[in-house]
Amino acid sequence: MKAAGIIAEYNPFHSGHGYHIEQTRKLTGADYIVVVMSGDFVQRGDPACADKYLRTRMALMGGADLVIELPALYATASAEYFATAGVKLLAGLHCVDHLSFGSEWGSLEEYRPYVELFCEEEDPYRNLLQDYLRQGASYPSARSLAAGRILSEKTFGFIKEEEADRFLKEPNHILGLEYLKALKREDPSMEPVAVLRQGPGYHDPDPGRGFSSATAIRKAVFEGTDKDLAINKLKPYLGPAADLFLEHIDRHEYVTWEDLMPLLDYAVLNLEEGCFGVDHELFQRIQKRYLPGKTLPEMVDILHTKNRTDAALRRALLHILLKIGKEAVPEYAGDLKVPYARVLGFRKEASGLLKTMRKSSDIPVIQRPAEGISLLKNSPGELILYQMDLRCADLYEQVMAGKCKRQAVRELSRQQVII
Numbered sequence: 001m002k003a004a005g006i007i008a009e010y011n012p013f014h015s016g017h018g019y020h021i022e023q024t025r026k027l028t029g030a031d032y033i034v035v036v037m038s039g040d041f042v043q044r045g046d047p048a049c050a051d052k053y054l055r056t057r058m059a060l061m062g063g064a065d066l067v068i069e070l071p072a073l074y075a076t077a078s079a080e081y082f083a084t085a086g087v088k089l090l091a092g093l094h095c096v097d098h099l100s101f102g103s104e105w106g107s108l109e110e111y112r113p114y115v116e117l118f119c120e121e122e123d124p125y126r127n128l129l130q131d132y133l134r135q136g137a138s139y140p141s142a143r144s145l146a147a148g149r150i151l152s153e154k155t156f157g158f159i160k161e162e163e164a165d166r167f168l169k170e171p172n173h174i175l176g177l178e179y180l181k182a183l184k185r186e187d188p189s190m191e192p193v194a195v196l197r198q199g200p201g202y203h204d205p206d207p208g209r210g211f212s213s214a215t216a217i218r219k220a221v222f223e224g225t226d227k228d229l230a231i232n233k234l235k236p237y238l239g240p241a242a243d244l245f246l247e248h249i250d251r252h253e254y255v256t257w258e259d260l261m262p263l264l265d266y267a268v269l270n271l272e273e274g275c276f277g278v279d280h281e282l283f284q285r286i287q288k289r290y291l292p293g294k295t296l297p298e299m300v301d302i303l304h305t306k307n308r309t310d311a312a313l314r315r316a317l318l319h320i321l322l323k324i325g326k327e328a329v330p331e332y333a334g335d336l337k338v339p340y341a342r343v344l345g346f347r348k349e350a351s352g353l354l355k356t357m358r359k360s361s362d363i364p365v366i367q368r369p370a371e372g373i374s375l376l377k378n379s380p381g382e383l384i385l386y387q388m389d390l391r392c393a394d395l396y397e398q399v400m401a402g403k404c405k406r407q408a409v410r411e412l413s414r415q416q417v418i419i
Contacts, residue, residue, distance in 0.1 A: 003353060004030035004098040004193070007070070007086030007179065009038045011048050011218070013058035016102075016198060016211045018239045021063035023195045024100040032065040032353045034096055036086045037344065038075035039389060040255075040396035041322065043082050045314025047255040049218050051396055054248055056345040056417045058241035065350035066357075067417075069342040071385055072392040073328055076318055077276070083178030084186075084333040089341060091187035094360040095353070101179050103194040104170040108180075111194070113151055113159060114167070115180045125150045136306045144168040172197060185334050212237035221249050222256060255399045257296035263399075264321045265292040276326040277316035282308070286320075322392055328384065339382040340375070342366045342389065345417030369412045 004024050010017060021033050037059065039052045048055065056067045074085030090096045117125060125146055132142035147168060148161035167173055176194065183190055198211050212234055220234050235242050248254065268290050273283050282303070289302050300313050330336050340363050346354055358365045366372040369390065376383040393411040401408035 001032070001095075001353065001356065002028065002030050002098075003032040003034050003096045004028045004100050005034045005036065005086075005090040005096040005190070006064075006100050007036045007083065007090075007175075008059075009042045009048070009075075009214075010035075010055045010059050011038070011042050011214050012050055012245055013055060013062050013239055013241065014212055014214060014217060015237050015239050016213070017059070018062045019198055019211070020100070020102055020195050024098070024193060025063075027193050027195070028098040028100065028191075030098060032350055033063065034090065034093070034353070035059055035064045035067045036070050036089050037067050039069050039072050040393055041072060041076050041318060043075060043077070043079070043315075044311055045076065045316075045318045046257065047260060047396060049221065050245060050248055050254055051400065052344055052393070053414065053417055054245065054253075057419065058239065058245060060345055060347055060417065060419050061241045061244075062239045064347075066346040066353060067344045069344050069389065071338065071342075072322070072389050073276075073324060073385060074336070074338070076315055076322070076324070077329070078312070078315070079174050079178050080181075080333040081329070081336060083175055084182040085336060085338050087179060087182035087186055087190075088336070089338040089363075091190060092338060092361060092363040093341060093357050093365075094362060095357050096190060098191045098193050099179060099183060100193040100195055101176050102172045102197045103176055104172050104197050106167065106170075106173055106176065106194065108192060108194050110167070111173075111176060111180055113155065114147065114164075114177050115184065117147055117150060117154075118177065119181055119184055133307065138307050138309045138312075140168070140174075140309060182334075252403050253400055255396050255403075259399050259403065260321060261294070261296060263395075264296075264317060267321050267323070268292075271320055274325050274327065275316070276319045276324045276329050277312065278320065278326075282313075282316060322388075322395070324388065328388070337382075338363065339379065340364045340366055340372060340386060342369075342372065342386075343416055345419070347419055367416055369414055373412075 006024065024030065024033060037055065038048065040048050042048050052069060059067050068089065070086055070089065074081050087099065090099060128146040128149055129142050132145050137145065144165045148164035151159040151164050152161045180192055183192055217234055235246065238245055268286060271286065273280065285303055291302065300310050303313055304310065341361060343365060364375040366375060372386050376386050390411045397411065398408045
């Protein structure tokens with residue numbers, strides 16, 4: 001039995017994700033595809049466009065065999081924490097042979113110089129990185145500039161500075177590098193596989209060549225002036241679960257920052273130092289400049305600084321809302337722990353994989369939410385991490401239920417998705 005792992009958000013699942021799963025099976029010969037997926041809040045600092053149970057069902061209908069939740073703490077963190085946690089979770093199962101990820105235009109060989117540079121972090125690179133940060137560059141920009149300079153010198157110009165800059169600005173490349181770094185640290189036996197992305201780019205607002213980006217789908221659903229026209233145009237790109245997803249959208253069964261802003265306004269009133277992603281400088285800036293009643297984009301503009309990305313600000317504000325403290329997060333991503341595997345759903349044909357996983361895993365495999373409480377009750381730190389997942393899910397569900405005027409369902413009573 002061979003299994004391949006994918007770390008994803010599926011926000012929402014679309015035909016490009018289905019293509020990735022299909023190509024992963026072909027390239028690896030995997031019998032099963034195990035997906036580690038973000039829960040109800042995602043890495044760019046937003047609520048997901050559909051709850052984790054709908055997105056799990058979409059993934060299973062689209063070709064995945066088993067879906068496991070990435071803990072909320074890591075699902076809403078930077079790319080390094082997000083990727084490292086996903087790799088550690090898959091490694092802890094001891095039944096996954098390959099890790100597959102999408103790449104805009106890079107082969108595994110093209111990643112190698114960057115992985116070596118960022119894993120070793122020798123003095124010339126670190127000194128140059130700090131120089132750019134002192135000049136006011138954001139961390140992603142400083143890293144890109146420093147890497148371009150160092151790699152150009154190391155390869156005698158074979159890797160040009162502008163090429164490194166382009167490579168490191170592609171979202172899938174950034175995550176791919178973090179996956180490869182984590183594999184090198186954690187589980188070199190898990191073989192990486194890069195699948196070339198098809199169709200429009202990650203942030204492209206329009207579909208093309210048989211595929212659509214998740215950005216284009218979210219834009220059509222939440223921002224378009226003629227939503228019916230936009231949704232009908234995008235329906236062919238949504239995969240086998242298109243009708244299911246669109247029915248949920250039609251019933252307003254989703255959460256946006258517009259729904260959450262009154263809760264964030266209140267959370268800021270009670271804000272104390274120590275929130276994950278909120279250093280002393282940002283804490284003071286929020287205290288001085290935060291204005292209740294604004295939209296999230298307006299607040300991000302108000303808080304914007306040259307050396308902090310908008311994505312980092314969105315994540316910081318989300319952590320304030322979700323009450324995620326920095327004490328739960330190690331200083332270095334390599335030190336983080338993923339102490340359990342919460343199963344969100346699986347295909348009946350994959351029950352053999354689940355049985356094998358429960359035997360091979362060196363971390364608890366949780367299939368019912370209440371089961372996690374009993375399994376982790378003697379490990380306070382791990383239980384806090386798990387309770388954070390439950391709290392985030394309850395928040396999303398309660399806000400969504402309020403919009404739909406129905407009774408909210410507590411996370412502890414939820415059932416895994418089985419198709």
